[in-house]
Amino acid sequence: MKLQIEKAVYGGAGLAHEAAGKTVLVPFTLPGELIEVQLVEQKKTPDEASLLQVMTPSKDRVKPTCSHFGECGGCQYQHAEYPAQVKIKSSILQETLERAGLMALPNIESHIGPPWDYRNRMRLRIEELGGTPRVGYNRRGTNEFLAIHECPISAPILWRAAQSLLHVAAQTPSAARWLTNAVEVEFFTTGDEKKLQMTLFVRKDQPGLAAFCEHLKQVIPELAGAGTSLIKLTGPQRQVQKPHPLESWGTTGLSYRTADEDYWISRGGFFQVNRFLIDELVRIVAADRNGQLAWDLYAGVGLFSRTLAKKFRQVVAVEIAGTDLINSFKGTGKRAVEATTVDFLRHAVIQRERPQLIVVDPPRAGVGTEVCSLLARIAAPEIIYVSCDPVTLARDLKMLVDAGYKLEELHLVDLFPQTFHLETVVVLRK
Numbered sequence: 001m002k003l004q005i006e007k008a009v010y011g012g013a014g015l016a017h018e019a020a021g022k023t024v025l026v027p028f029t030l031p032g033e034l035i036e037v038q039l040v041e042q043k044k045t046p047d048e049a050s051l052l053q054v055m056t057p058s059k060d061r062v063k064p065t066c067s068h069f070g071e072c073g074g075c076q077y078q079h080a081e082y083p084a085q086v087k088i089k090s091s092i093l094q095e096t097l098e099r100a101g102l103m104a105l106p107n108i109e110s111h112i113g114p115p116w117d118y119r120n121r122m123r124l125r126i127e128e129l130g131g132t133p134r135v136g137y138n139r140r141g142t143n144e145f146l147a148i149h150e151c152p153i154s155a156p157i158l159w160r161a162a163q164s165l166l167h168v169a170a171q172t173p174s175a176a177r178w179l180t181n182a183v184e185v186e187f188f189t190t191g192d193e194k195k196l197q198m199t200l201f202v203r204k205d206q207p208g209l210a211a212f213c214e215h216l217k218q219v220i221p222e223l224a225g226a227g228t229s230l231i232k233l234t235g236p237q238r239q240v241q242k243p244h245p246l247e248s249w250g251t252t253g254l255s256y257r258t259a260d261e262d263y264w265i266s267r268g269g270f271f272q273v274n275r276f277l278i279d280e281l282v283r284i285v286a287a288d289r290n291g292q293l294a295w296d297l298y299a300g301v302g303l304f305s306r307t308l309a310k311k312f313r314q315v316v317a318v319e320i321a322g323t324d325l326i327n328s329f330k331g332t333g334k335r336a337v338e339a340t341t342v343d344f345l346r347h348a349v350i351q352r353e354r355p356q357l358i359v360v361d362p363p364r365a366g367v368g369t370e371v372c373s374l375l376a377r378i379a380a381p382e383i384i385y386v387s388c389d390p391v392t393l394a395r396d397l398k399m400l401v402d403a404g405y406k407l408e409e410l411h412l413v414d415l416f417p418q419t420f421h422l423e424t425v426v427v428l429r430k
């Protein structure tokens with residue numbers, strides 16, 4: 001079947017209509033392209049088709065950099081030159097917000113960094129193929145293992161660490177036992193690639209992590225700390241049950257220098273993944289603001305709180321997993337609260353607290369109805385919403401706009417080049 005791609009949609013595919021008018025989604029295509037496809041999935045709505053041939057390519061089409069592109073589940077846009085990827089994300093953001101009923105939007109300002117080598121974190125599966133341990137990702141759209149030999153969106157040290165792991169296991173039987181027992185491995189590096197943390201997710205407890213890590217450190221001297229975590233994968237979807245930390249070697253986290261501050265991130269803790277754009281994100285959210293009181297909700301290790309604390313008399317940082325935050329965000333004018341945002345806000349409404357600025361940076365699910373209605377009651381003059389999901393963002397913004405907020409600024413911060421993921425910063429004012 002021949003189709004013409006009309007637009008790109010969230011998730012990475014191109015959208016077209018077949019002759020009878022039905023909508024079809026085709027991955028790895030670009031707006032305007034004339035293509036030939038084969039329908040693969042008619043049970044889903046809309047139908048999905050696989051690309052057979054591009055008859056008229058877009059001027060934005062380029063040869064993908066990574067040899068695994070198309071097979072690997074990680075990237076969706078390597079076939080588009082980088083400026084076109086940003087344009088696509090911008091139009092998807094605009095359309096998603098308008099579809100939620102948000103009109104007269106401010107212009108979307110895009111912020112970009114280097115589109116390769118940017119990830120500071122890499123999580124790989126470990127499987128034996130033909131008796132040899134390999135590392136890899138999920139094959140696109142499946143839970144099948146795809147062995148890889150490169151990942152050009154990740155900081156080079158991360159792939160070097162993965163290779164070192166395989167190399168050490170190939171050299172010594174005791175090290176090989178570690179990989180037989182391991183299901184996944186995660187590496188996390190500082191922005192300058194000088195320090196590295198490793199977590200091995202294992203099927204069962206196994207002694208001797210220290211000896212294994214000393215061995216590994218000879219090959220990858222940046223390794224500063226490591227730990228094992230017991231993991232259980234259940235069902236055909238490989239659902240991960242909550243990992244249970246076991247042994248530890250070296251440091252328990254990394255000190256990460258960014259935005260003129262040093263942040264301590266414990267092994268496995270959240271930190272923004274794009275090492276080139278963290279400073280810019282902090283600048284957009286926090287750097288140009290000042291006043292008496294600001295709240296940083298969903299604060300992580302206090303990425304925005306620290307910069308806000310230089311300009312506001314008091315900053316309250318709220319985080320559900322708050323150990324690192326509580327340990328580091330203290331002193332005059334700084335208060336760290338380990339709580340859910342909703343609990344914190346319920347209490348604040350009773351206390352009639354009203355900051356000048358509220359920053360929210362929730363996980364993909366967004367803040368949701370109750371948090372929006374509590375924010376509306378508190379009625380801070382300025383809210384900054386940092387989002388990694390345009391659909392939940394649009395839903396939440398609609399509630400805030402209906403409560404009297406105006407969308408003043410829209411920033412697309414492209415933290416995830418080559419992928420469909422979309423980071424947005426929205427400034428709302430009363």
Ligand SMILES: C[S@@+](CC[C@H](N)C(=O)[O-])C[C@H]1O[C@@H](n2cnc3c(N)ncnc32)[C@H](O)[C@@H]1O
Pocket residue numbers: 270271272297298299300301302303304318319320321339340341342361362363
């Ligand atoms: C997208 S991260 C943002 C972290 C931080 N603002 C940063 O940029 O580094 C979301 C954070 O919200 C925390 N979190 C998740 N659910 C929460 C909740 N209900 N209440 C408060 N924090 C929550 C997570 O632990 C995570 O640290």
